[in-house]
Amino acid sequence: MREKQPDRRRVLAGTAGLALAVTLRPAVGASLPRTETTEDAIRRFAGSARIRPGRVALDLPPLVENGNTVPLGVTVESPMTPDDHVRRIGVFNERNPQPNVVTVHLRPGAGRAQVATRIRLADTQRITAIAEMSDGTYWSGSADAIVTLAACLEG
Template sequence: MLRCARNDGVGIPEQLSLARRGVLAAGVGFAVLLLAPSSARARPSLQEAIRGFAGGAEIHPGRIKFDIPPLVENGNAVGVTVAVDSPMTAADHVRRIGLFNEKNPQADMVVFHLGPRSGRASVATRLRLATSQTIVALAEMSDGTVWSAEADVIVTLAACIEDLS
């Protein structure tokens, strides 16, 4: 006769109940690991994020027009435009444009994927900046070359407040 976890004899058998508790405990433990604060996880440095985007290719300065204000009052929404000098043909076009930072919680802010049908190699967006920092724009071309531009931005009212040490 199976003993049940409830007194009325209609409940779940005790062996099955213990197995369910073990699975539940393991699931809760896994969820805690996934939801750990971002400060507990390692943030890649700016240089590591740039190397990851470039994939070992040499990075050349130039070909990018990077428009971001040098002084912003509020880091919650900083407008930025990146335009790359490219004819955007099937033989010569921009594959990706990436924006990277040195002090936000994530070093890679955004990567745009383009192709010859994009028409223009230009993107515009708004960024959240944790504090005054350097922002780097990279463009990967169809021939595998990577071009860069960078800008220093002074932020008077920070966004993304976390432990930035």
């Protein structure tokens, strides 16, 4: 039995409908509400502990051409010994739909308190990294990124 091939009229109508739906659809990232504020996400990470500036450095390009894949490096000043090491590093943003980008858990055996990844940025914003140390203190560092082509706009 021979399958029926779609005719030209149906293909064109389907293509036109899809193009119209994509054109009329609002930018999802702009319409998605944030799950929580950046401050709330940081408080969930650090509790009521005081967060001091310093010891944390971010390697983030200041000008990002495409927000879909942005290289990010975080380094924390720590000897990474059993008595003095980084327990966790949390990375937070101001404008993405979810403020907590990533949380990394480390142990003294890691050797260095340094992580690298790629993230998506919805818009020009400040990225903040917070490190929890083995003595219970929290340290932070921030960097700004100007994004020319935003990411996080698709559902």
